[in-house]
């Protein structure tokens with residue numbers, strides 16, 4: 001650990017008791033218990049807990065009632081069927097608090113809010129926003145193209161139907177107008193709070209670098225504040241602890257327009273005090289317009305590749321739903337992207353964003369049109385209620401299924417073909433298609449175990 005890191009923290013935070021720095025730095029580098037969030041759109045805590053604990057898996061309480069500790073045991077959470085089923089997301093406890101603070105710890109069922117997650121990948125908080133604001137539309141934006149696959153995969157796995165994905169620099173939204181009711185800016189940062197994952201990072205700590213990152217963060221936060229609706233709320237968060245990337249950024253971003261904003265929450269999670277990773281959260285409310293009418297209007301791209309589903313597609317899809325005794329969710333509207341069929345949670349903002357941004361994802365993909373027939377996606381029978389027959393996989397079958405292998409069966413009940421719900425340990429994980437004695441595995445490339 002560099003001496004300049006110690007000097008900065010002692011001087012800025014621990015001047016009254018420099019020995020606190022030792023407790024802080026020891027705790028900063030200590031391994032944290034693994035934590036995971038339970039997806040409340042998919043399962044109840046009691047149902048989840050009874051299956052989980054019946055298999056001897058660890059699940060202890062934390063300060064967030066939807067986040068649980070798996071302790072220090074080396075459990076491979078992503079191997080459990082609940083992971084593929086989208087019932088859980090492995091997420092740091094302190095990181096889970098940004099969305100908790102934005103929503104005041106409540107599920108907000110207000111319809112038609114427009115929400116921006118400005119720096120979204122890998123999607124822990126995007127999918128959390130989708131859970132906490134189930135009737136709203138969440139734009140998950142990620143600038144770095146190489147980080148998009150992870151974001152798209154996590155949204156697919158969690159089964160969210162109210163997320164659209166864009167690929168812009170966050171600063172792009174500055175000229176979008178004051179349109180977002182809620183914004184999360186979980187900013188790229190120097191990562192001091194997660195130094196336990198890469199202790200060597202503290203050997204390279206350098207104040208010039210911190211200042212450079214703070215300048216980027218200020219630009220992003222200014223853009224977020226510009227596009228926040230009057231009366232709307234946003235959270236700025238980082239997984240770093242120095243003041244330059246936190247309070248300093250907030251101060252610079254609202255400088256000169258203090259009357260328009262009010263800070264309603266401001267907290268630093270110190271690892272040695274709260275036994276979490278290091279994290280900073282600031283919630284800001286917009287009280288008055290800051291619109292700058294002299295700003296150039298941004299170049300809009302629109303999404304002409306996505307259009308409302310036509311009658312033929314809807315009819316084919318409904319024929320499929322009827323064939324498996326499925327209840328068509330009342331909350332969905334349907335769109336097409338070429339032959340792909342998309343479902344999105346009904347929302348009055350959905351149509352407007354199609355004309356505005358280029359979308360890499362819009363709602364969830366539920367199937368594909370092939371020769372006039374609707375062919376379901378892997379996640380469809382996982383995410384809707386149906387009377388389709390179920391197939392309970394053995395442990396060995398499940399591990400082969402995760403790699404994309406088809407299964408074979410001698411059971412006569414699948415002889416007539418059709419689609420089958422795949423289950424493991426009582427958890428519905430996806431869709432199979434019966435073809436003679438073969439149960440074809442429809443798992444997508446992105447959800448396969450690599």
Ligand SMILES: C[S@@+](CC[C@H](N)C(=O)[O-])C[C@H]1O[C@@H](n2cnc3c(N)ncnc32)[C@H](O)[C@@H]1O
Pocket residue numbers: 095118119120121122123124125126141142143144147168169170171186187188189220
């Ligand atoms: C701390 S991570 C976000 C983690 C995410 N919120 C989550 O909970 O999974 C910050 C993200 O910001 C992205 N980023 C970097 N520069 C950006 C920019 N100019 N605009 C938007 N995102 C940016 C990074 O690629 C990174 O994925």
